[in-house]
Amino acid sequence: xxxYRTLHDIILESDGQYTRLPPSAxxxxxxxxxxxxxxxxxxxxxxxxxxxxESALLPPIQSQEVWAAGVTYWRSREARMxxxxxxxxxxxxxRVYAAPRPELFFKATPHRVAGHGQPVKLRADSKWNVPEPExxxxxxxxxxxxxxxxxxxxxSRDIEGENPLYLPQAKVYDGCCGLGPGVLIAEGPLPRETExxxxxxxxxVPAFEGATSISQIKRSFEELVxxxxxxxxxxxxxxxxxxxxxxPPDSFTLAKGDEVRISIGGVGVLVNxxx
Numbered sequence: 324x325x326x327y328r329t330l331h332d333i334i335l336e337s338d339g340q341y342t343r344l345p346p347s348a349x350x351x352x353x354x355x356x357x358x359x360x361x362x363x364x365x366x367x368x369x370x371x372x373x374x375x376x377e378s379a380l381l382p383p384i385q386s387q388e389v390w391a392a393g394v395t396y397w398r399s400r401e402a403r404m405x406x407x408x409x410x411x412x413x414x415x416x417x418r419v420y421a422a423p424r425p426e427l428f429f430k431a432t433p434h435r436v437a438g439h440g441q442p443v444k445l446r447a448d449s450k451w452n453v454p455e456p457e458x459x460x461x462x463x464x465x466x467x468x469x470x471x472x473x474x475x476x477x478x479s480r481d482i483e484g485e486n487p488l489y490l491p492q493a494k495v496y497d498g499c500c501g502l503g504p505g506v507l508i509a510e511g512p513l514p515r516e517t518e519x520x521x522x523x524x525x526x527x528v529p530a531f532e533g534a535t536s537i538s539q540i541k542r543s544f545e546e547l548v549x550x551x552x553x554x555x556x557x558x559x560x561x562x563x564x565x566x567x568x569x570x571p572p573d574s575f576t577l578a579k580g581d582e583v584r585i586s587i588g589g590v591g592v593l594v595n596x597x598x
């Protein structure tokens with residue numbers, strides 16, 4: 324089952340059929356925090372729809388914060404060490420990969436998030452920008468993983484590499500995060516072989532492609548959520564990006580007009596033009 328958010332409705336997709344949730348369930352914040360959400364959706368008798376209008380989709384976020392986990396893949400560890408070695412920060416990422424405590428950082432408020440078909444942005448003061456395709460966990464206020472969506476963690480690698488203390492500037496800015504298109508409601512964990520793929524199109528032609536699987540993530544999702552909720556509360560729930568295992572070569576940087584396509588098996592396809 325998948326939930327989609329539009330301007331006026333919340334749409335449920337189940338077994339290839341679309342239905343509209345009733346007005347009483349139109350508050351996204353309340354819905355994501357409903358007890359036994361999957362069971363309630365299964366039992367619901369909702370208004371049928373013929374199809375989903377993708378052009379009407381909003382990001383699947385209302386009041387939730389977006390956080391992210393870093394250096395959860397070996398490939399990410401290598402890339403972070405390489406980009407920051409001249410600044411003396413190379414060993415930081417090696418240490419955090421093996422440390423008991425994960426790297427967790429704030430990523431975006433809702434107004435900084437782009438949905439399916441909406442543009443993500445490049446920092447004007449950066450010359451080396453990449454998308455980071457990630458599985459995103461939808462987590463309710465009780466620290467329960469209720470679903471999954473696709474995240475595009477836009478990153479300014481030159482700013483982060485100049486000094487690891489510049490991480491917030493490299494990660495948090497208007498249009499810094501893509502999320503969507505909907506939320507796959509969890510009725511169990513995703514298969515470990517679930518694949519994450521990215522294609523970056525330039526002039527309609529692939530400029531970069533890559534793939535990995537969530538089996539390459541070092542830490543469990545429960546571990547990451549557990550650390551995020553330590554002495555921290557999320558009254559409306561949150562989204563947690565789980566890290567990237569796909570990093571373009573150092574010679575690659577995004578350009579305006581590119582299109583980023585991220586697909587995750589069973590979850591969907593998120594498309595963001597670069598504005």
